[in-house]
Amino acid sequence: MSGPDEGGRRAVGEKRWLWPSLAAPGVIWLVLLFLVPLYAVLAVAMGAPDPIFGGALPAWNPLAWDPSEFGTILGEIFGGQLGFVFLRTLIYVAVATFLSLLIGYPVAYYVSRHAGRWRVPLLLLIIAPFWINYLMRMLAWVNLLSTDGYVNQVLMFVGILDAPREWLVGKHSTVILGLVYGYVPFLILPLFAALDRIDPRVIEAARDLGASPARAFFAVTLPLSSQGILAGCVIVMLPMFGDYYTATLLSGSPKTNMVGKLIEQDILSGAGSGRGAALTVVLMMFVGILMTYYLYSVARASREARS
C-alpha cells in the first residue's frame, strides 16, 4: 500500500473525493441490495406470524423482536425431525468434501507440477466444468442414471447387475456422487494455485537430503499446500451447505432432503416464510465460521496482491 507518500507531492488542489465517489455507486448498491436484505431475513425471522394470511410480519425494530420461531426450530433440531435433516446435511457435506479432496488433490498436483507442455490444455479442460451449468451437469447424470440409462446398460452388460437399478430414488450414494461431481472443480483450482506456488527447489532439496518421494511429499509438499486445502474445502462446503437442487434432481425423496430444501419449501410456499427466514439465520450461524475464515483469507490475499 502506498500510504504516506500519497499526500506529499500533489496534495495541493487534489480531488481527494474522486476515489470514494467512484466506489460509492457499488457500495450503495451492495448496502441496499445485500446488507439490507440480510437484515430483512432477521426481521422476518424475529417477526410475529401474520394472524390473517398466515405469512410473516417482519419486525424491523429490534426492540419488537420475538424469538419464538427460533425456540421452535432449536427445539426441533435437538430432539426433533429437523435434527436429522441437519445431521444428514452435515454428513453429506463432510463425505462429499472428503471425496472431492481425494479426487481433486492428485489432479491439481499433476497439473501444477508434472504436466509440462500439457499444462495449459489440461487446465482448460479442468476449468471447463466450471462454466457448464450446474443443473445441466446434474441433468447429464439424470440421463445416465435413469432406469434405461447408460450406467444400468453398462453394468448389466458387464454382469454386475442382473436387473436395472433405480439410482434416482432416495439413494444417499447418488446424492453424494452428485455433490462430488458438482463441486470438485471448485476445489481443484485453489489447490492448483497453492501447489503451483510451491518452489520446486524445496522439494528437490528434500529429495537430495535423502527423503523418499513419499516422505518428501508428506513432509514438504502437503504442509506447504495446507492453505490451499483449507481454502478449497471452505469454497466447496459453503455452497454445499445451501444446496437443495442436487438432492431434488438426483433423488427427489424426502429421505435425502438437505436443510436448503426445507428453506426453499418454506419461503416459496409463502405460508412459512417466518420459519424459512429463521432456518436461513440458523444456516448462516452454522456456516458462520467457514464464511468468516474465507472472508478474512480473501481479504488478506487481496491486501497481499495490492502491496
Next chain:
Amino acid sequence: MSATVNKSAEVRRGPSRLKVWWSNPWGKPRFLVLFTIAYILWSLVPVAIAVQFGFNAGRSRSAWQGFSLRWYFQDPNLSVLHDPSLRAALVQSLQLAALTMLIATPLGVALAIGLARWTGWGARPANFLMLFPLVTPEIVMGVALFLVFVHLFGFVRLGTMAQVLGHVTFTVSYVVIVVRGRLFSVGREYEEAAMDLGASRWQALRTVLLPMLAPAIWASLMVAFAISIDDFVISAFLMGDASSTTIPVKLYSAARLAPSPALNALASILLFASMLAIAIAILVMRRSRKKEGAEGSAVEDFARLDL
C-alpha cells in the same frame, strides 16, 4: 496385463527398474497421468453425452437414433424454437444476462478502481462489503432478496426486475475481482507519469488507466454474462411466476417430470452461450498479454482468478 508381470519380474531382480522408476524425482508420474485423464473424462463425458442426446433423432435420452436438429428447431411443437415454455426460458436467460452484464460491469469497474486507490477510513469496510457476497451461500442471498422485495421494497415486483437486481448484486464482486487483478499489475506509475505531465487525476484515469484496463473490462463483461446466465438459485427465488423462468430454472423443474431431448437441447444452448463468453474472455486476455509480451498464459491467469 503385462505391466503387472513386468513389475513382479522387476521386483525379483533386486534393485530394479521399478525402484529406479519410483525413486526418480524427474520421472513421469504414471499413476497421476492416468488419474488425471480419468478425472477429466469423468467430468466431461456425462455432459458430452447429454449434449449428444439433444441431437437425437428419436425421443429417447438413452438410445441413440441418429443425428437431427429436430429438438433445436425442426420439430413444429416440441423443439426449443417452437415450444413456448422452452423458448421463453431461453429469451429470459439471454435478456437477464445481457442486462446484468451491462449494469454490473460499469458498477464493478468503478468499484474496483475506487477500492484499489482509495486509502481513507471507509476503504476497508467497503472492501469487506464487496467480498461478502462471494462467501455467502446463494440460498441465503436468494431468501434475503426475496424477503426484502416482498416486505420492504414493494415497488420492485418479483420477476424480471427483481432478477436483474439480484443478479447484479452477486455479479458486481466478480467484476471487481477480474478488474482488480489487472489494476494491481498495471500499478499506479502510468497515471502518476500522466499527472506529472499535467493531467488532472480524472484525465489520467480516463485517458491512461481506462484504456489499459480495457482487456479486463471486456473480460469482465463476458464473465458477468456467463455468471448471470448460469445462475439458478437467485433466479428461482426471485421469479415470481412462470413467465420469468430461466433456462436453469426450467432444467430444475423439468429434468425429472417432463424430460425430453428438447430439454437437453436447451441445456446445450446454455452451455454454448457460456462457453462462448468464456472463450472470448480468455482470448481478449490472451491478446493483451501478447501485445505486452508477458510471460505465462492467459488460461493460467484465468485459473488463478479463482472465480
